[in-house]
Amino acid sequence: MGKPTGFLDYERKNAKAEAPLERIKHFNEFHTPLSREEQEKQGARCMACGVPFCQAGQMLGGMMSGCPLQNMVPEWNDMLYMGNWEEAYYRLSKTSNFPEFTGRVCPGLCEAACTCNLNGDPVGSKGNELAIIENAYKKGYAHARPPKVRTGKKVAVIGSGPSGLATADQLNHRGHSVTVYERRDRVGGLLMYGIPNMKLEKHIVERKIKIMKEEGVTFITNCNVGVDVKPEQLLKEYDRVVLCCGAANPRDIKAPGRDAKGIYFAVDFLTATTKSLLDSNFADKKFIPAEGKNVLVIGGGDTGNDCVGTSIRLGCKSVTQLEMMPKLPDTRAENNPWPIWPRVCKTDYGQQEAIAKFGHDPRIYQTTVQEFIKDKNGNVKQAKIVKLESKKDEKTGRMMMVPVEGSEFVLDVELVLIAAGFLGSQDYVTKAFGVNVDGRTNVATEPGKHATNVPNVFTAGDMHIGQSLVVRAIREGRDVAKEVDESLMGYTNL
Known part of the structure; x- marks a missing residue:
């Protein structure tokens, strides 16, 4: 531990994100990394706890707590603070094959389990991880190292x-x-x-x-x-x-009218978009168009959020996201204590962009599709939505989300994306x-x-x-x- 008072001396800082209304104009990453000096201060906030939950990687309360790779987070945070970026890379690469991926797309299990997260802001270990690997590429540390001996297998x-x-x-x-x-x-x-x-x-x-x-x-x-x-x-x-x-295998939605044109699985929508972007910067027109359409995203997880952000970039007229479950609390509930993964409401980049562009959160909680309504050509034109409530199933004793009678309403939709998991x-x-x-x-x-x-x-x-x-x-x-x-x-x- 390089600085015993680091978590008191320095506030948490994250890489700055481009404003939502600007970043929706392109498909590039939109975070500006911290300066080298500031990133080292973020490393100083790590206290090398006696029990580093950040690297535990254990199931607690049915959810993963801490890094499943057992990344030696306190070690490379300390090396970062000391300015020893090269050694920080070597320690990181002992446990992680692809920190350039996890530093971008991991939800940050290490940060959720950070001791500082109990009564304040966690150490920015995810940002530190990304800074370490990107510096390694820049300096040439992350070069190819072919094995010297082959086994013949x-x-x-x-x-x-x-x-x-x-x-x-x-x-x-x-x-x-x-x-x-x-x-x-x-x-x-x-x-x-x-x-x-x-x-x-x-x-x-x-x-x-x-x-x-x-x-x-x-x-x-x-x-x-x-x-x-x-x-x-x-x-x-x-x-x-x-x-x-x-x-x-994507999970489908079984509702009347499911065979209407204009209903796709999220994975097909995202794949077609990325492939067209990479192949021709969309010139080949081989993506699923969202421009000028009212888009309905079914599913409240990360994939659903990705569909929201992608639809906005493709020029949709509006976007609505359905979530079966109730809205999570904004802060930890009493039955969700640290260091269990915090089951709290998160507004991700796509939802932030929808709020900025359309003026409201796209999510509607405790809802599902009751019916897809077609036009005369077989295209989806509307979706009948129904509210849900939690009730105990008399046969199994399990709590189930069931429709609320009389709660139906209709949304105009020309593109439906099913992001209900796999x-x-x-x-x-x-x-x-x-x-x-x-x-x-x-x-x-x-x-x-x-x-x-x-x-x-x-x-x-x-x-x-x-x-x-x-x-x-x-x-x-x-x-x-x-x-x-x-x-x-x-x-x-x-």
């Missing part, structure tokens, strides 16, 4: 999202020859197409992929394993196969490999393990644990790599 990783990339990165550094298969035209999975450009510019992803290629990882794109390539071929060619295909892995992959799945269609393994019922086939990420965070997917990738390495070598030093 070959591993195929199916899927290039955060878990697949982490798996490949770890196994490659161990000396195994790794090939990553990606069904889309670009590497990155949800990092490339599921997260909008304004949260994670794609040259950031490509920069890391370039380094991984220089270190010896092979990437094969436009190859849909289970369709273009049969599992038998991979199992014959490779010593081990790791399935990291994500939880790609249900699990896609069965064409699991059936092709013959792996068992659980009741949620996640690939089944023994508790705490990643080996499937099929010899030499492993799994990780959302395909294994269900829809979750990028940082948890990276943790999964690191864990499965360790298990695969041990199965290949008889021991592991990962």
